[in-house]
Amino acid sequence: MDYARKGYFITGTDTGVGKTVVTAGLTGVFRHHGIDAVAIKPVQTGAVIKNGKLIPEDAFFYRLAADLPQPIDQLNLYRFVPALSPHLAAKLCGEKIEPEKVVAFCRQTLLCHQLTFIEGAGGLCVPLSGPNFTVADLARELSLPLIVVARTGLGTINHTVLTVAYAKSLELEVAGIVFNALGQQQLGPAESDNLEIIAQMTGVPILGILPHLSRVNVEGGAVEGLLEAVEESVSWSQLAPWLKPKA
Numbered sequence: 001m002d003y004a005r006k007g008y009f010i011t012g013t014d015t016g017v018g019k020t021v022v023t024a025g026l027t028g029v030f031r032h033h034g035i036d037a038v039a040i041k042p043v044q045t046g047a048v049i050k051n052g053k054l055i056p057e058d059a060f061f062y063r064l065a066a067d068l069p070q071p072i073d074q075l076n077l078y079r080f081v082p083a084l085s086p087h088l089a090a091k092l093c094g095e096k097i098e099p100e101k102v103v104a105f106c107r108q109t110l111l112c113h114q115l116t117f118i119e120g121a122g123g124l125c126v127p128l129s130g131p132n133f134t135v136a137d138l139a140r141e142l143s144l145p146l147i148v149v150a151r152t153g154l155g156t157i158n159h160t161v162l163t164v165a166y167a168k169s170l171e172l173e174v175a176g177i178v179f180n181a182l183g184q185q186q187l188g189p190a191e192s193d194n195l196e197i198i199a200q201m202t203g204v205p206i207l208g209i210l211p212h213l214s215r216v217n218v219e220g221g222a223v224e225g226l227l228e229a230v231e232e233s234v235s236w237s238q239l240a241p242w243l244k245p246k247a
């Protein structure tokens with residue numbers, strides 16, 4: 001089974017950089033073009049309790065933004081309330097994340113859909129169950145190419161180049177970088193220089209810059225304009241040309 005042609009692993013330079021927004025947007029755009037795409041978040045920390053139920057917010061956001069029909073348990077396997085690294089959040093909840101279960105959950109989804117986007121937690125070095133099973137280890141186990149989500153602002157050169165270098169050191173393929181201008185209404189000359197230098201230093205294609213979207217919010221379940229913005233600003237059709245989306 002060539003999983004690499006079945007999906008992407010979405011990672012970021014940090015937590016809070018826009019992985020969920022980009023994952024949901026890409027999934028929604030492919031679905032809009034007639035592709036059976038899905039997004040999953042195998043391990044969610046910082047889950048919230050609503051009406052006595054534990055809500056994995058990222059998976060809820062995918063469902064809303066990309067109009068996914070799947071029940072939430074098909075989009076998320078482990079969920080924990082503490083907003084901490086998964087290995088610690090699980091420990092504090094008296095649970096253990098089992099690597100085989102995470103891998104099996106992802107593989108099952110990859111098998112069942114034309115295109116699967118899998119969102120990690122935080123960045124590549126984040127431990128899922130402990131030091132021997134990190135986000136990078138999961139991506140490697142699944143043999144999926146990465147999409148790296150990065151901020152547009154100050155500090156992004158270092159974070160992005162380090163993330164790509166670490167990925168390459170583990171022989172992970174990086175398919176592209178999506179910049180996210182969250183919180184930045186106006187992009188200036190520094191941002192275009194950042195992009196250029198990052199492209200030169202990493203040799204990785206820049207897939208686009210998602211603008212700041214004032215009507216999009218993961219926590220509030222607001223999705224207005226997200227699909228249109230991803231369609232326009234990210235080279236999404238490059239990601240799966242073999243699937244031939246309808247025009």
Ligand SMILES: Nc1ncnc2c1ncn2[C@@H]1O[C@H](COP(=O)(O)OP(=O)(O)O)[C@@H](O)[C@H]1O
Binds near residue numbers: 014218219
């Ligand atoms: N382009 C954007 N415009 C406006 N808000 C954004 C944008 N991208 C992300 N956000 C907001 O920033 C926060 C972090 O984004 P999120 O996708 O949850 O990051 P991550 O999944 O990397 O932790 C969320 O509140 C989300 O709604």
Ligand SMILES: [Mg+2]
Binds near residue numbers: 019020058119
């Ligand atoms: Mg997220």
